[in-house]
Amino acid sequence: MDNGSDTARDPLWRIIERQRDEIEQRWLERVRHDLLKKPGVELTQLRDGIPDYLVELAKALRDAESTAGYLDQRGESAWSKVARDHGITRVRIGFDIGQLVHEFVVLRRVIFDVVQKHEPGFNPADSGLTELLDSAIGVAVQSYVDARDYEMRRAQAANIGFLIHELRQPLSIALLTSAWLRAHAVLEQLPKLDTLERSLHRLEELTNSVLLTEKLEAGEAHLQLRETKLSQLMEAVEGLKQVAERKGLRFRATYDPELTVVVDPTLTRSVIHNLVENAVKYTDQGEVDVAITQTCDEIVLNVCDTCQGLSPEELQTIFEPFKRGRTGKTGTGLGLAIVRRAVEAQGGCIHAESPGPSGCRFTVRLPRWVQHERPQQLASSTHSL
Secondary structure, eight states, rough: OOOOOOOOOOOHHHHHHHHHHHHHHHHHHHHHHHTSTTTTTTTHHHTTHHHHHHHHHHHHHHHHHHHTTOHHHHHHHHHHHHHHHHHHHHHHOOOOHHHHHHHHHHHHHHHHHHHHHHHHTGGGGGGTTTHHHHHHHHHHHHHHHHHHHHHHHHHHHHHHHHHHHHHHHHHHHHHHHHHHHTTOOOGGGHHHHHHHHHHHHHHHHHHHHHHHHHHHHOOOOOOEEEEEEEHHHHHHHHHHHHHHHHTOEEEEEEEOOEEEEEOHHHHHEEEHHHHHHHHHHHHOSSSEEEEEEEOOSEEEEEEEOSOOOOHHHHHHHTSSSSOOSSOOOOSSOHHHHHHHHHHHTOOOOEEEEESSSSSSEEEEEEOOOOSSSSSSSSSOOEEEE
């Protein structure tokens, strides 16, 4: 073979296919040498998806050659999946991002060295290899960050779950003791007991909210989907209607009470209750309007109010735990965080807007898990509170 002849020169993808074992072994030696300070990593863990990645890399280069250098996105999807899986594996064995990037840098150098060995004078930089490897680094790093954040959320949820469990026992004892004291109290002691019980129930509500938030954040809340009538989901709204009316607000809730939807009742009640409670709490004058409609594919909940409104900056953070708008009203900042995660856990989405100088609108869209031949329309059966 005349290595100096263009006609005798193999394309890069063929070299990678033919020398895949050599590339893999050289890469392993280099990476193991660089990571000797990290004990406990087995060879199979270190190799991970590199053999598969080299196969997909060669395919992508071959496809690019057949399309005059254009890297077809369809070919890219296969190797990018390997890169994503590789990033996840690196989280599991304790690599940091620098080590992850270093692996791909080493892989590029090794491929260049092997190509130069078998095809002297060949310039792999003109083949699209650098572009593909740089893209793989981006995909793997993003996958690594997502997986790392997920593992951190799981660990945090476990720690908070343990703390909440430890808090619940003394809290339960305190509630039982308060109930016993009420049964034996004289009239003058009842106001003090009312204050004590309100504080204990508030503490109970807070601990439950924190636990639910962390479970949803870590993806550990198990869905219990079942057919449920809207009238059952909207029960909590009745009590909030009374709160609104005591504040002098106009309150309207429009929905079909007989409409049956397939949702997780507990999570969906929490969504409705938190959104409506939030609207009633932060609206001092005007109205609160709640409406549930449906399309062929979705159940849509709209909660509108005439509160003071939210700034664009506040709209960016209100769904994060413990983030609260600029208001003097008390609150934990967990209600809307629970709402967003409860909606997303059911495959839905939520959007908030504050279109004018005052007022907010929250829109929740949940998928209709069971399709009907003729979706019922919100018509004469509409129920208003």
